[in-house]
Structures are given as C-alpha cells and as structure tokens.
Amino acid sequence: MLAVTTSAPATEVSVCTDLGAFSIELFDEQAPAHAANFLRYVEHGFYSGTVFHRVVGGGIVQGGGYDRELHRRATFEPVQNESRNGMSNERGTVAAARSDDPHSATSQFFINLADNPALDGTHDDFGYTVFGRVVSGMEIVDRIGALPTGSAGPLAAEVPEPLVALSSMAVIDRAALAALPEASRAEEIQREISDAAALNDPGRTLEWVRHYRAICAPPDSYVLLIEANAALAKHDVRRAQAALDDYFAITDAAHPTYRSAETLSRNLVPAMPPVVETLFAHCDLPEKPAIPNGNLGSLEDMVEGQAAVRDYMGASEMYLDCLSEVIDRRDLSDAEHASAVRRHNEAVALMEELAESFNRQVRIFKAREP
DSSP: OOOOOOOOOOOEEEEEETTEEEEEEEOTTTSHHHHHHHHHHHHTTTTTTEEEEEEETTTEEEEEEEETTOOBOOOOOOBOOOTTSSOOOOTTEEEEOOOSSTTOBOSOEEEESSOOGGGSOOSSSOOOOEEEEEEEOHHHHHHHHTSOEEEETTEEEEEESSOEEEEEEEEOOHHHHHTSOGGGHHHHHHHHHHHHHHTTOHHHHHHHHHHHHHTTOOOOHHHHHHHHHHHHHTTOHHHHHHHHHHHHHHOOTTSTTHHHHHHHHHTSSOOOOHHHHGGGTTSOOOOOOOOOOTTTOOHHHHHHHHHHHHHHHHHHHHHHHHHHHHHTOTTOOHHHHHHHHHHHHHHHHHHHHHHHHHHHHHHHHHHHOO
C-alpha cells in the first residue's frame, strides 16, 4: 500500500496598500530563514506605515525600510543568505533586499516586475534570496511599478511619486475567514476583538486583530488602541508602538480614546537608563516659557508671551530634528530606538500642550476686551 504524504499549506500574507491589496505566498521550505524573518516583521506590525521607496522601471518594486517621511526604521539582526535554494527571481517573486554584504538582509524586500535571472545565486556567487511570490493582486504591484520616480528625502533617485504606503500586513487564515459571513465580515471580527478584550484575553484579541488586518479592513481607532494594549500585555513593545503610531496617524485629539492612547504611549517605554541618555546629550531641549495669565496680563504681557512661545516652538523643532537623526541611526538597539521615539513623542506632546495653554489664555484675554 502506497503511503500518501502531504505538505503543509504555504504561509500566505495579505499586503494592504494605498492602491489596493495583494497577497504573498511564502516559500517556507525553500527559504526557511528568510520566510521566518519576514514573518517576524509582519507579526510585530513593523510594515504598517512603511512605503515602497524604490522603483526600477520594468525591474523591481522595493519597500519595507522607510516610513512616509522616509525615515529609516530600526530592524532586527540580519539573516544568512539563502539565494542558492534553486528559486529564481522571476516575475512576481519576492526577494530580500540587501547591501553588498550577501548576509545583510533585514526588513526590506523587493518584488520582481520581470524575470531577473541576473539576481539569482550561483555556485560561485551569492544572489538575492527569493522567499515568496505574489499569488493575487499583481496588478497592484504593476501600478506601483509604473509610477514616475525621482529623488526625495535622503534617497537620491528611484523614489516613486506619489509614495505608496502599506497600511498593514497579516498572515491569512482562510479557514477562519471562510467561517464568517462575507457581507459582514469586518463587523463580526470587530465584535470578536471587543469581546476578547473585554475578557482580558490578549492572545485571542491579537488573533482576531490579525484577521481584521488580513482582510484589509479600514484602520479603526478603537481596534488599534485595543491592539496596542493587548500587545503590551504580551510584552510586545514593538507591536504596541506600531499600533499606537497607526492610531495617532488617523485619530483626532477629540476622539474619546485619545487621552487613554496618550497615557499608554507615555508609559510604553520604561525610564531611560543613563547609558541611553547619552544618545541625546547633544540635543538641546529648550526651556518651557512661562504662559501669561489672560485674566490679569496686559496686552504687552500677551505680546511678549506670544514671542516667547514662538521662540520655544522654533527651538523645539530643532530639538526634534536632532532626535530624528538619532532615531534614524541603524546601530541602535531596540531599547535605544524605543527610547529615542519616546523622547520625540514627549517633545511633540509638550509643544501641543504649550500651544493649547497659550491659546486658552489668549481667548480669556480677548473675552476681557470691551
């Protein structure tokens, strides 16, 4: 009697972009290290808010390393090259981007718009590791590949205009999704997310959030805040930070959950140890000016206060630029990067609070006028 063997179904990842969705099937067996590396970034929410920053016309579309402002994101350690796995850089395949060092691949990937055999590994030389292929939505990739390009931010050329961002990536569980009514799938998943959060079950909460992202449902402030809290409960600070970044990108300060999100963001990273503080020693935090009292101050007091606030805002912008340079460094540890981001967010919050406090006193002062 012949034994029948079956291989496990390949991992499939949904990729949600500004132009539409496509999905990637991973070569789990042929490129295990690269497939696992890619999934690590997916599961940490790393790719949310990143952009396709490089297009070589008719050649490749590359992404996974920069955000919408073209700031580079800190990555995990690189993986060993697997380009001699027999997989070729054919049209529609997904490969790991790297530097001249063949073992330097981290988060960045590219999708081949055409057959590119020159990128394959050979017996004598390492190439670019193919670890997956686009199995649906290749027309979306082609649309990105057809965009005009130029220079932008720190990148000298080949940046598409406009930038196309990824709203999220998630592993697809087709069996779980098929069990839900298609017409109300997003609403059903949102209900499951809320129920799991109410039961204080972070594992199940994040599982349903994954389904929500897998169907490329529109970003939702409530879902993102729930995700951030659940990720923090699972000690996944990176994912919590990524969810909060998405939250603040789409949520107005008047939203009922906004203050809760601000509190969570401030408490996300523990106090910085002295060794981390040295990273910011050259960044000068300006002294917060005194705000004039609108009930008692004169017009001259209000004008002087306005000038002081304006000077503070200008100095704070320089401080933020300095912090951004620290954040963009590639040699930071996870803790150092998270601390730099926290310091940046705290400075922005101080600027917003100061502006609102001064405007409040201006309104009080104007109300005194006859």
